[in-house]
Amino acid sequence: MRDGTLPRALAITVARLIVGYGIALLIGVPLGTSLARSRLAKQAFGPIVLGLSSVPSICWLPLAIVWFGLSELAIQLVVVLGAALPIAVATENSVRHVAPSIERAARTMGADGARLMLTVTLPAALPGILGGAKIGWTFALRSLMAGELLFVSGGLGQLLETGRDLGDTALVLGVVVVIVALGRLSEVLLFSRFDRAIARRWGVEEL
Amino acid sequence: MFTFAKAWVEERGVSLRAVTSSIRPPPPSSIPPSRSGASVALEDVSLSVTTEAGAVEILREATLSVAAGEFVCLLGPSGSGKSTILNLIAGLSRPTSGRVRYGDGGVTRPGPDRAVVFQDAALFPWLTLRANIEFPLKLQHWPADARRARSEELLRLVHLWRFQERFPHELSGGMRQRGAIARALATDPAVLLMDEPFAALDSQTREILQGEVERIWSATRKTVIFVTHNVREAVRLGDRIVLMGTRPGRVLHEEFVDLPRPRSSNDARVATLATGIARRIASEVEKVAREEADDAWVAPGDHRPGDPRRQLGRGI
Ligand SMILES: Nc1ncnc2c1ncn2[C@@H]1O[C@H](COP(=O)(O)OP(=O)(O)OP(=O)(O)O)[C@@H](O)[C@H]1O
Ligand SMILES: [Mg+2]
Numbered sequence: 324m325r326d327g328t329l330p331r332a333l334a335i336t337v338a339r340l341i342v343g344y345g346i347a348l349l350i351g352v353p354l355g356t357s358l359a360r361s362r363l364a365k366q367a368f369g370p371i372v373l374g375l376s377s378v379p380s381i382c383w384l385p386l387a388i389v390w391f392g393l394s395e396l397a398i399q400l401v402v403v404l405g406a407a408l409p410i411a412v413a414t415e416n417s418v419r420h421v422a423p424s425i426e427r428a429a430r431t432m433g434a435d436g437a438r439l440m441l442t443v444t445l446p447a448a449l450p451g452i453l454g455g456a457k458i459g460w461t462f463a464l465r466s467l468m469a470g471e472l473l474f475v476s477g478g479l480g481q482l483l484e485t486g487r488d489l490g491d492t493a494l495v496l497g498v499v500v501v502i503v504a505l506g507r508l509s510e511v512l513l514f515s516r517f518d519r520a521i522a523r524r525w526g527v528e529e530l
Numbered sequence: 531m532f533t534f535a536k537a538w539v540e541e542r543g544v545s546l547r548a549v550t551s552s553i554r555p556p557p558p559s560s561i562p563p564s565r566s567g568a569s570v571a572l573e574d575v576s577l578s579v580t581t582e583a584g585a586v587e588i589l590r591e592a593t594l595s596v597a598a599g600e601f602v603c604l605l606g607p608s609g610s611g612k613s614t615i616l617n618l619i620a621g622l623s624r625p626t627s628g629r630v631r632y633g634d635g636g637v638t639r640p641g642p643d644r645a646v647v648f649q650d651a652a653l654f655p656w657l658t659l660r661a662n663i664e665f666p667l668k669l670q671h672w673p674a675d676a677r678r679a680r681s682e683e684l685l686r687l688v689h690l691w692r693f694q695e696r697f698p699h700e701l702s703g704g705m706r707q708r709g710a711i712a713r714a715l716a717t718d719p720a721v722l723l724m725d726e727p728f729a730a731l732d733s734q735t736r737e738i739l740q741g742e743v744e745r746i747w748s749a750t751r752k753t754v755i756f757v758t759h760n761v762r763e764a765v766r767l768g769d770r771i772v773l774m775g776t777r778p779g780r781v782l783h784e785e786f787v788d789l790p791r792p793r794s795s796n797d798a799r800v801a802t803l804a805t806g807i808a809r810r811i812a813s814e815v816e817k818v819a820r821e822e823a824d825d826a827w828v829a830p831g832d833h834r835p836g837d838p839r840r841q842l843g844r845g846i
Pocket of ligand 2: 612614
């Protein structure tokens with residue numbers, strides 16, 4: 324039963340991760356930026372974001388199932404919530420701490436509004452945002468595993484569950500190894516390049 | 531007095547330009563032809579901000595007029611509003627009352643015709659030195675080859691051509707300041723606003739960079755407003771020195787520096803003039819210190835009697 328099952332489960336999990344994490348980035352970065360820059364956004368969403376980010380996102384699964392049924396949407400909601408909030412919080416912090424003289428210098432050159440944000444503020448905040456993106460990635464992976472374990476729908480989590488049902492220790496351990504490998508590999512593939520670029524540009528010591 | 535200085539500058543600017551145009555290709559550190567300065571004026575400018583502690587008066591009725599092509603140094607104690615004046619002229623902040631004039635119009639917002647060099651250089655860490663210099667040109671939608679030619683020219687002007695592919699953190703403090711000057715000159719501004727650009731540098735580097743600023747200014751005839759804490763630096767560079775006072779920030783006194791250029795900080799005349807100005811500043815600082823002490827002395831009612839820190843040393 325191993326041949327075919329594991330790769331397929333892996334593919335499902337990876338696809339979910341990529342979609343959920345991508346959406347989380349698309350939500351988290353703009354959300355964090357507006358929290359840092361707009362008083363209105365801060366007042367409207369600040370408490371919610373902080374409140375939500377302290378709740379493990381898997382807690383939303385029951386609600387998600389009530390809303391969306393046992394569907395992809397439900398599991399994606401959990402992944403997106405899990406990843407977007409830490410990304411938003413880190414983005415907010417790093418945008419807020421961009422050196423004022425950097426932005427002032429850009430403004431004297433005629434940059435303002437969206438262009439200032441895109442060409443100066445966000446690049447300047449990139450090291451901090453990348454930190455948030457990494458945390459977001461691990462949160463996405465964790466939320467997804469928890470979601471898949473609880474609610475049967477393909478993926479590595481379900482395979483774990485199957486292993487438990489069959490009392491197949493080898494299968495369970497095998498899947499755990501795959502999950503660990505997935506975590507490490509994705510980190511290397513996704514982030515190490517950015518880490519190196521940032522270390523080179525900002526002059527941070529590489530370990 | 532400064533018409534004399536202007537005539538001198540004009541003469542020198544013209545002759546330098548004649549030299550550069552007769553040689554092809556231009557020598558490594560030639561000064562590119564450029565837009566010359568524009569006049570700047572503050573008319574009864576006041577600025578207050580409201581903080582949690584209440585309204586703070588940062589600048590009171592400051593009046594200052596800088597002629598096109600003039601080199602003015604702002605000198606004054608910390609908190610006298612020197613940076614504030616540069617921000618107003620740059621268009622980074624607006625006065626509460628009064629007018630900030632530039633050329634024939636008023637200042638309404640920042641623009642690449644008024645460039646600022648900050649104390650911390652403020653180069654963008656994610657861009658190479660060359661990309662930093664080209665950044666303002668990119669904002670102006672210059673085509674790539676024109677940007678490249680311009681940055682090439684400026685890198686040579688500030689003697690950093692060999693370091694063009696370095697990131698800011700890979701440069702020394704003096705190099706970063708030169709890079710910031712090159713970036714400020716990129717869009718060929720009419721006014722160059724410099725906020726303590728050399729404050730963090732050692733005295734030799736500072737001396738060299740002062741020479742470079744003087745050289746660039748002499749050749750381009752841009753209007754320069756240069757903020758410094760260093761009296762000798764002000765005397766060495768300025769056509770005129772504007773002394774500022776604190777609490778609130780205001781213009782106290784102006785002094786023309788009628789010495790031939792290029793000058794040197796070690797020149798005896800520079801030293802004599804600097805000593806006189808330093809004495810004037812010292813008396814102002816002393817006055818402020820005395821006022822501050824008096825404040826604390828006559829207003830004990832402001833302090834809550836329960837605060838144990840206020841009781842320290844009582845009855846000794
Ligand atoms: N946003 C602000 N809110 C409150 N006070 C401010 C603000 N900006 C400046 N100030 C105050 O205005 C005064 C003048 O500031 P400014 O930075 O212009 O002084 P400066 O002459 O450049 O001093 P330094 O030589 O230390 O750079 C200071 O007392 C400062 O505390
Ligand atoms: Mg200042």
